[in-house]
Amino acid sequence: MAKDVKPTRKNLMAIEDRIELSERGHDTLEQKRDGLIMEFMDILEQAQDVRSELDANYETAQETLNMARAMEGDVAVRGAAAALKEHPEITTQSKNIMGVVVPQIESSRVKKSLDQRGYGLLGSSARIDEAADAYEELLETIILAAEVETAMKKMLTEIETTKRRVNALEFKLLPDLNENKEYIEQKLEEQEREEIFRLKKIKNKKEKEAAEAEAEAEAEEATATASADD
């Protein structure tokens, strides 16, 4: 509210400083927002590619698995699945894109060779191997998708906050500050006018007083000379 501030010169100076700072911050944040959106567009494209790859991989993986189950039976497939010893692990590192920390996921032991799988070669058929292969591939794409999508989520949150800040500065803080500044300026001007008026009044009064005193003195002088004449 504009009326909350005291119309003093000191406050005016403080508000002018704040306006300058806010404007600078607003410009910087605007640039950050635009930069983030540009980075985001790049990632979005990447994400869409990964998504379509993911869907395609999922379909083939499902197909091969269904094939394996149809040919080998559910039990054999489940048995093989339960026998696995090596487990994929992921490690996350972070990367910084314009102040947003995005993860970089690295995986290990996703792709395995036949003898690493642990379900034995004799007991299983090539179809199970194929299904396992397809799912390993799918997992790799999933890891990639997770990385890209996490980055997207983080950047979106950052874009949202930056946008909110820019808008708060542009549509709330700066107008308020400017209103305050104007209010103080007008008040100060009014005070100045009042002061001038007051000075004029005083001057008039003084002049009047001086004139009266002069007239009185003259009158006195006149009476004095008149009495002297007598």
Add this chain to the structure above:
Amino acid sequence: MSQEIAVVGSPDFTTGFRLAGVRKFETVADDDKPEQLDEAVSGVFEDNDVGIVVMHDDDLEHLSRDVRETAETSIEPTLVTLGGSAGASGLRDQIKRAIGIDLMEED
């Protein structure tokens, strides 16, 4: 810090991932999904060793509102959904909100 991948879904869905070596999985039979899926998903999301959660897109429908929102917006662990046409549904909404345009429109 090394983490693992977790899979949540019907037995059919998780078998394939087990073949690829995924150790953490929650199997919920299709009939029990409305009752049990919520619990399974929240359990997985609370597990600190899990870095990525894989689910089928259709299964998200069975989740209650709260759990679904946590799952969709969670960054660690990240949810990756498979199947379904919408792709990342939560992401799409978020893009619409943050950028102002629907960038993921099918063209």
